Amino acid sequence: MFTGIVEELGEVKKITHQAGVTSLEISAKEVLIDTKLGDSVSVNGVCLTAVTLGSNSLRFEVMNTTFKSTNLGLLSIGKKVNLERSLKVGDRVSGHFVSGHVDCLGLVRKRGLRNGSVELEVAVPPEFLRYCLPKGSISLDGISLTLAKIRGNVFNVCIIPHTLKNTTLNFKGPSDKLNVEFDMLAKRP
Numbered sequence: 001m002f003t004g005i006v007e008e009l010g011e012v013k014k015i016t017h018q019a020g021v022t023s024l025e026i027s028a029k030e031v032l033i034d035t036k037l038g039d040s041v042s043v044n045g046v047c048l049t050a051v052t053l054g055s056n057s058l059r060f061e062v063m064n065t066t067f068k069s070t071n072l073g074l075l076s077i078g079k080k081v082n083l084e085r086s087l088k089v090g091d092r093v094s095g096h097f098v099s100g101h102v103d104c105l106g107l108v109r110k111r112g113l114r115n116g117s118v119e120l121e122v123a124v125p126p127e128f129l130r131y132c133l134p135k136g137s138i139s140l141d142g143i144s145l146t147l148a149k150i151r152g153n154v155f156n157v158c159i160i161p162h163t164l165k166n167t168t169l170n171f172k173g174p175s176d177k178l179n180v181e182f183d184m185l186a187k188r189p
Helices: 064-069 126-131 162-164
Strands: 008-018 021-026 040-043 046-053 057-063 082-087 103-115 118-124 139-140 143-151 153-160 177-182
Touching: 008 057, 008 064, 021 064, 021 139, 064 143, 118 143, 139 153
Parallel strands: none
Antiparallel strands: 008 021, 008 082, 021 057, 040 046, 040 082, 046 057, 103 118, 103 177, 118 153, 139 143, 139 177, 143 153
């Protein structure tokens, strides 16, 4: 369980494909503090298990299904990723509850400015729109955001300068794919 508040940007150091599993090594500093083998870490909003801890990096083993169905499969050496350690009982929840289980990929259609922030327009498969609530929470690449506008199978989010500066959304624009996790409260039956 995570909050969608990114702790740091990591950088992809190594990607190794093996039968059924992809090994992903990512640089980190803050996220290494108090992280133990087997701990969950959110990487671009995907809950992964730390299998190796180095002095300045973590390594994860990713099932190929996960690698191909999220934007982790689009990563290359040197790309930045959002990192967040799992929530500890008793911690403050600054964003919203994020499980790290990606619902779908969203396609950035537009990027623009709106009242001092960056606005992204994101399209998702129509069957997921029922989980979009006006002013509701959404996680894009592991970042807790608020839905600003919803129409058809498209929604808009506005990103304040602080979030833009400290996450991968600073590098995202039209045609980029984002990991989307809808608010778990919106997915209740």
